[in-house]
Amino acid sequence: MARELTEVGVVGLGTMGAGIAEVLARAGLSVTAVEISGDALARGRAHVEHSTGRAVARGKLEPAERDAILGRIRFSTALEDLAQAELVVEAVPERMELKTDLFAQLDKICPPDTILATNTSSLSVTELSVATGRPSKVIGMHFFNPAPVMKLVEVVRTVVTEPSVIEDVEALAARLGKVDVTIGDKAGFIANALLFGYLNHAVAMYENRYASREDLDAAMRLGCGLPMGPLALMDLIGIDTAYEILDTMYKQSRDRLHAPSPVIKQMVTAGLLGRKSGRGFYTYAAPGSAEVV
Ligand code: 3HC
Numbered sequence: 001m002a003r004e005l006t007e008v009g010v011v012g013l014g015t016m017g018a019g020i021a022e023v024l025a026r027a028g029l030s031v032t033a034v035e036i037s038g039d040a041l042a043r044g045r046a047h048v049e050h051s052t053g054r055a056v057a058r059g060k061l062e063p064a065e066r067d068a069i070l071g072r073i074r075f076s077t078a079l080e081d082l083a084q085a086e087l088v089v090e091a092v093p094e095r096m097e098l099k100t101d102l103f104a105q106l107d108k109i110c111p112p113d114t115i116l117a118t119n120t121s122s123l124s125v126t127e128l129s130v131a132t133g134r135p136s137k138v139i140g141m142h143f144f145n146p147a148p149v150m151k152l153v154e155v156v157r158t159v160v161t162e163p164s165v166i167e168d169v170e171a172l173a174a175r176l177g178k179v180d181v182t183i184g185d186k187a188g189f190i191a192n193a194l195l196f197g198y199l200n201h202a203v204a205m206y207e208n209r210y211a212s213r214e215d216l217d218a219a220m221r222l223g224c225g226l227p228m229g230p231l232a233l234m235d236l237i238g239i240d241t242a243y244e245i246l247d248t249m250y251k252q253s254r255d256r257l258h259a260p261s262p263v264i265k266q267m268v269t270a271g272l273l274g275r276k277s278g279r280g281f282y283t284y285a286a287p288g289s290a291e292v293v
Helices: 015-026 038-057 063-071 096-109 125-129 163-175 191-207 213-224 230-237 239-253 262-269
Strands: 007-011 030-034 073-076 087-090 115-118 138-142 152-157 179-184
Touching: 007 015, 015 030, 015 038, 015 063, 015 073, 015 087, 030 038, 038 063, 038 073, 063 073, 087 096, 087 163, 096 115, 096 125, 115 125, 115 163, 125 138, 138 163, 152 163, 163 179, 191 213, 191 230, 191 239, 191 262, 213 230, 230 239, 239 262
Parallel strands: 007 030, 007 087, 030 073, 087 115, 115 138, 152 179
Antiparallel strands: 138 152
16 A cells, blocks of 8 residues: 655755645645755745745635645755655756765665655656665656646656555655656656657747747647647746756757757857746746736
8 A cells, every 4th residue: 555655855946846845735745845055945935935825816725724835844955854754856957967966865864765756857767766775766756837737747667666666656646636647767758758849849930930939829829729839838847947858858869859949058048048037938027927028
């Protein structure tokens, strides 16, 4: 039978990590949320406060519930505070050396049966697992942006992940109100492997001036029934994150479909990171805002 996890941790409180911490706390789990610096921690906390505050403003959450959710998250800058966690989800930037270094540290801090989960979008979970002395307890738990809204969690198993660990994570996903799909350790897993070729193609069409950003987005929303057009979605995902995902998939498969369109790298270099920086393919009222100006 699956373990009922109660004490969990999240490392990295960017867009995804903050959303994941919120989802876990909403489901009643006790969450330790860790960031590298006081400033990054304050931004992560503000993200959760904003997201839950918005739910209160929309009448979807009682103020007392919001306070209870925030009360279940302990914000910290010390990885050592994860010493009691039964499961830790890492959501630090998509750089292998950053993640392997973090997993090696967590391996020393957490008890031997703690599950180490990664929210990586495209890096090899197997490679991450061997940075620890417990590869069988390492698994992918890939959420989608915005994490509090999107229903899917991809559970990524390696050739050595213990079946009981998969069961525990699947049971947790169900408690979070998510639907899980399970997949082997392949770059991009299911959703990103299919999604990012399409996004990259849309960017190339825009870069080559075949169509305006508004027309590209309207075509896919109104013609194909998608909730967002591809360029608006690139802005939501983050242009830097999208670049890293495409680049990793391209390096693994050498499939030109995933060779990042040149403008993506240029936008990253220029700091046009999408909604989070206030400007990407569109310009927003403020960093983090969804309002296009
Ligand atoms: N955080 C928390 N909640 C949010 C949110 C956010 N950033 N954005 C929207 N929401 C909530 C709203 O509060 C609202 O909740 P309610 O129904 O309980 O009141 C609900 O979502 C709908 O929001 P809105 O009415 O403001 O806006 P929309 O109806 O246009 O929905 C959307 C917004 C959910 C973002 C929708 O446009 C959508 O589903 N877009 C596609 C998103 C997508 O494809 N995500 C996957 C990206 S790929 C990925 O994440 C993989 C990774 O590896 C990169």
